[in-house]
Structure formats: C-alpha cells, structure tokens
Amino acid sequence: MLDKFGIAKRIAQELRDGYYVNLGIGIPTLVANYVPEGMEVILQSENGLLGIGPFPYADEVDADLINAGKQTVTTTKGSSFFDSAMSFGMIRSGRVDLTVLGAMEVADNGDIANWKIPGKMVKGMGGAMDLVASAKNIIVAMQHVNKAGESKLLAKCTLPITGLGCVEKVVTELGVFDITPEGFRCVEYAPGVTLDYIKEKTLGRLVIADDVKQMVIG
C-alpha cells in the first residue's frame, strides 16, 4: 500500500519531457518533487504563472509571488506571468498536457466530485470546474476509501459533480486505474495489495487488465 508520497511518485511516472502540467493542491503538489532526472516539466499555476520554482529561501519570500494554493514560490528560467483570463484560456484551449487533481469521489465513467459536501461549509470550486471541463489529460490522486472506509471509486458520484466524464486515470494507495468504457481498469496494484482487496474496496465497475502488474516506484 502506498503513502501519499508513493502516490505522487507513481503519478510522476506519467510525466513526459516538455510537458506543461497543472498540479492541484494536496497530493498533486507533491508530484513536483519527483520529476525524473533530466526531464523538463513546466508547472502552470492558474493564478497566472508558467514555470513554478521551488519554495523560496527565507530571504527571498515575495508577497507578490504565490501559487494557486497561496503559498510563496519562486520562478524558474523561462517563467512567464499572465492574467487569470489567459491562464484559463490556456487551460480551456488544451495547452496544458497533464492535470493532476485530488477528488472526493470518482465514478467509473470519469465523473468527478471534489468541491462540495452537502451540509458542510462550501468553500468554492476555485479553478477545479474549469480544469476538469477543459483539460485533455486528467489524473486523479486520492485515497481509495474515505475516513469511514467507504470506496471513493463509485458507479455514480453521490456528491455534487465537479465535471462529467473527464477523468482519464486514478492513482490511489491501492493501484492505478484507467477510466475505460468498461469502468475502472486496474492496470497496476500497489506492493502488498491483492486484487481481491482492490475489488472489495471498489464500488464502481472494475475490470482487471490482462497485463496487470505490481507497481514499481523508485
């Protein structure tokens, strides 16, 4: 079974040289720490930055330079700043190669719910609805089950939807699941996890890939 760092490491294997990538808050942000050596990946922050650098040293902190999680960051060589309309313009027109998001629920048809829990204070969708409606390649990074032990991989989302049929792939502590017309297709299982356990913890339609294999993470 993976921890959150393991999930991030596995998702980092989906990166390709020259990719423009938008990483959501939480586990997705960790993916930036595992970009393979020698590979150049450019991170987009929807508040108006291409080329997010590492956190600043204490004496470099700049209130005008934050990421979409409102954390202080730095730039990299080749960075650019732009306004929020252009930022979502590049998202909407499909220029971002990979988007990694957290989720509360994913349905086996690729629907995603990650912005609102009825009865709880709603903080807002931020850029999530734009991202899921527009990005061409969306990977969800999340825990397979919620705190009550219930599957978050469902036949149908029970929470308010963020976007329809948009998720391509889900990576959880248990494995890697492609969204296919047949539902979640388990292509990899985490070390120490059985396929039976995955079946038990997945409520949506699940198929096991013929060539399913154990995940290898560095």
Add this chain to the structure above:
Amino acid sequence: MLDKFGIAKRIAQELRDGYYVNLGIGIPTLVANYVPEGMEVILQSENGLLGIGPFPYADEVDADLINAGKQTVTTTKGSSFFDSAMSFGMIRSGRVDLTVLGAMEVADNGDIANWKIPGKMVKGMGGAMDLVASAKNIIVAMQHVNKAGESKLLAKCTLPITGLGCVEKVVTELGVFDITPEGFRCVEYAPGVTLDYIKEKTLGRLVIADDVKQMVIG
C-alpha cells in the same frame, strides 16, 4: 463652403479635454491637426496604439510603428501598445469617446455605407464595421455630394451598409447635421452657403434647427 481642412477644423470643435478619439483615414485624420490649444486628446489607432504622435522626422522612421492607415508615426508621452483584440475590445466596450469616419452615404436614420461599391473591386471593411457597430459617438466627415453631384445624405443608403443607425452627426462642406428622429437636423451652415442650397443637395429628410447659425471656424 468648406474645403476638407475646414471640415476637419469644424469637427475639431467637437473634441473635449481628455477624450480618447479614433480618426479614420482621409479627412478624419486631418482633425488631429486642429486640436485646440491646451486640450489633451489621445488618439487611438486600431492596429494597437493609444497616443499617436506626429509623423516622425526622417531619421526617426520606424517600420514597427505605423497607424491604421499604414503610415509611419510616433508615440506621445503616455502611449501604450496592445494587440488587435484588446484594441477592438476598447472600441467595443465604449471606451473611445469619439470616432470620426468618412462615408460614401449616410441615411437620415444614421445608417452608414462606406466600404463597398458594387461592381468595383472590394478592398474590405477593415475596422469600419467594428467601429460603427460599437462606438458611442460617431461623426461622419464627408463631401455633401458625390462626383456626379448627387446627394450623399439620403433617406436610405443605396450602397451596401456598414452599420445601422449609428451615426450621430455629419459634417460636410455645406454644414453640420445632427441625426435625429426627424432626420438630418441642420444646426450650422457653412459660410457662403444658403439653407435653400442645403435643401437642394440633401435627399434624406431634413429639418432646419430653430437656432441654426452660420458655422464659425478659426
């Protein structure tokens, strides 16, 4: 009767301090030469410049710096450059205070035709259709009659329309005409021109303002 410089001088009286103004090609361009002393008027060029300066000295000519008539120009203090979408954005959102255009025909309801003569090579509307559809204050500068001596102030345009009901005022060599629900309202006549002559040369509905007066130009 006015010459083209007189028409431009009369239109310059419509300028107000701090106005943003778009001047079309031809007589409208001349208006820039008669901005009243002490008044600050900022000229917009729809190819992407606010703050058109005078023509350059010969040793200042810059191929990257032209106006919408493709003539070399200069900037002024406070100029800015922008792309063509923003340029028409500011036009469309009503930020330009005054637009001066030439025309082939104007109808007494404010319709304008100035881009196409059937049977002749059509060069295109350029920005004219955007300007007439969007600008809030449009003055037409033109000759009262065409080369055949026929009125260009009509009940209905005979040439293909550029925009509907958009002209506010027409200034010709004969006088100044506001577009009103009653048609062309002659508010000023040029020196040496009689109201009867104006009536003879105007085909559209024409009313003479009660306080009509002779034009005074510097």
Add this chain to the structure above:
Amino acid sequence: MLNKIVKNADEAIQDISDGAVLMLGGFGLCGIPENCIAALVRKGVKNLTCISNNAGVDDFGIGLMLKTRQVKKMISSYVGENAEFERQLLSGELEVELIPQGTLATRCMAAGYGMPAIFTPAGVGTEVAQGKEVREFNGKQYLLEHAFNADFAIVKAWKGDTHGNLIFRATSRNFNPLMAMAGKITIAEVEELVPAGELDPDMIHTPGIYVNRIFQGVNYEKRIEQVTTRLKD
C-alpha cells in the same frame, strides 16, 4: 489635460454609495487594493455586492468589510479562509454566489472587451449550470455566461502613470487587469505613480483608457497567507 489623479483612496471612492456593485482585484491576499478597502471601511458604505475571486481573511482584505457587515453579496470562486464569512453565510446575513475561477475571469474580460456573453465548458453538468443555457459546439457542451456589469472596478497595480497606464508585478497581476477593463468606473491604486512617458509603451498591461482614477497607495502591508520556504543547503 487628462486628469485622472486623485489624492488618495478616500477621494477615489468618495462616490461609491450603498448598494454598489464592486469588482476587487486580487487572488487570495495577493494584489488586493489594500488602500481602497481601508477607505471603504472608513466610509462605511453598505449593502455592497463584491465580485472578487476570494473574500479575504478575518482581519485582512475583504474580510475587513465583512466584519463591518458592509457586504450584502459575494461573487467569488473560493471563500474558504474566513471564519466571519462562514458565520454570516450560515446565518443568512450574507449571500454568496460561487462561480468557477475561469468563468469569473472570463466574465470580467468579456465586459472589458464589449462581449455580452461567452461560452465556457466549466460547470456543464453541475449545479453551476442550473438555469443556464447549454449549447453544443463541435460535440462539446458549453454554458452561456454573461459579462459582469459592475459600477466600480478597484484594482491594485505595481506601477502606474498619470495617464492611467498600469503594470502589474508577478502573480499579483491575476484578476487586476481584467477587472480594470470591466468597471463602469475603474479606480487603480499603485505602489509607484510616475509621470506619463516613464513607462515603456510595449510593457503596459492595462492601457490608460480603461482607468478613470489613479493614486499612489501608502503603507502596503502585502500580507502573505502561507509563507512557505526551503532551507539553504
């Protein structure tokens, strides 16, 4: 003479009255018009509708106007950083309309570009789509979303000149140039106000035609929500 310069924030906002619809630039606390917010609190104007990506924190940004109950309605994409906000929302004192961040940005741009409405896929199939027209283009569904109609846009820039030209810095740009184009009246506060002619015309983000009033702000706090740093090796 162009005359856009006002003395300070109090003069800039003096004709904003109860019930006005305001746009306020900024993302989180980054690039917010601190001086104008303080002046709005001093003026005590009420029943405001505020279009702003966020609602500040309890003791900074729009949070200051929430504390004094000046805001009737927030139109935002994310409002999670504010306990007073939550209290007013749950008690029904405050109306909130949540809209996707890209939709918020594009509805500002639409206003500035004279486009009455735009199409976006954001929110299709969600509760955001309720009551909205859905239209298909090339096999994909889009919502019709309308341009905002705000009485005042209040933005913060890094540098500005006496013609109202603005330059923003780093990610404090965010919604500021979009809102600057979108208000019936646009008020800009800047960290540095320079004479016309000192800014490079190629490098201006907001041409002065969009800006009605400008002043040099004072005492910028520029609070940071999450200071994240790394250690020197």
Add this chain to the structure above:
Amino acid sequence: MLNKIVKNADEAIQDISDGAVLMLGGFGLCGIPENCIAALVRKGVKNLTCISNNAGVDDFGIGLMLKTRQVKKMISSYVGENAEFERQLLSGELEVELIPQGTLATRCMAAGYGMPAIFTPAGVGTEVAQGKEVREFNGKQYLLEHAFNADFAIVKAWKGDTHGNLIFRATSRNFNPLMAMAGKITIAEVEELVPAGELDPDMIHTPGIYVNRIFQGVNYEKRIEQVTTRLKD
C-alpha cells in the same frame, strides 16, 4: 528538455502541406513573418487558406505567395494594396472572405482561449451577417462568430526565448500574439532569440506554452508601405 528550437524557416514549415489553413501575423507589412513566407514560397506548397488581416503588396508579404498561385483562399479584413490579388480575385482564381478586423482578431483570441464562439455587434444588418445567428443582449444585436480553426499559426516577434516566450515591439504586435495562441501548431520567428531566463517574466506577451517552434530569423527587410515624415523645424 523542452525542444522548440528549429534551425530556420525551412525547417519550421517543413510539414506544412498542400491545402493547409494558415494564420499569418501582421498588419499591412508591419510585423509579418518574412522568413516563413519566403520559405513557403521556396517550398511551393499550394491551395493554402491564409487567415491574415491583409494580403501584402505585389512583391512583398503574402503578395509573394499570391504571385506563385499558392493561395486558394484569403480570410482578411482589408486587401486593397495588391494588383495581382485583384486580378486573381476578378478572374475567380482566388477566393476571398472579408470579415471585420475586430471580428478577425476576436475569432483568433477565441481559439486561443478555448471559446468556441463569441458575440460581436460588428456587421449586424450588413451582408457580413448573412447566414449568421443574430442575438440580442440588453437591447443590442450581436452576431455569433466562431473561433478559427487553423492548422498552423505563423507569427513574427521581436524577442523570443528558448521556451517559446515572445515579446513584440510597438505596433508590430497587432495580430501576432492572438494568432500565436490560436494555431494547432504555432511557429514563431524572432529578431532575437535568447536563452530562457533572459526575458523579464512580467513583460512576456505570449507565454511559451502557446509556441511549438521558434527560430531566429535573418535578413529582415521590414518594408514600410507609406513612409510619412515631417521636416525638422
């Protein structure tokens, strides 16, 4: 490694084939991609659809591609400066679609911003409106105009870096940044190509994400259509 750099115009355009839809930046002869146009003439690719505000003059700009009969269709706002153009048009060899300049610009922007269509008042009541949907918003009529769909956008910038970031100069900016956002493949030729990190991130007009190929152009002629000057006092 990001690898957007190509050797020259010939390499940049090598996969443009007969029948392609191209966007070409520039207003008149100002800011046109001279190197790529020359390479397209050398390559002899045919039946092109060219979206460009103008069509060059007889012996420069897109006029060079007209002379060699490479253009099947022009989509422009103003085409008046070209005798060969007129001949081909009148003889029916060339198709021309004339659209308002602001509509042309906004349809490029729409493509770059992922908006399938936009509304503009330009052309309402004119022959431009024929066959188009008219819709009223707030008492004013607008045409629905669709985003362009171009195979390649070819633009000219002043400076560019190895990440594809672009900066334009003066009014040679015009349609270039809009088209740069709008092509399926965007090719940028620049007067000066610098390593990533040398351009100020605040001052970039086109972020590199939109640019697929970039090269340093050579031998810019930058012809002027109308040299207008004044005399020294």
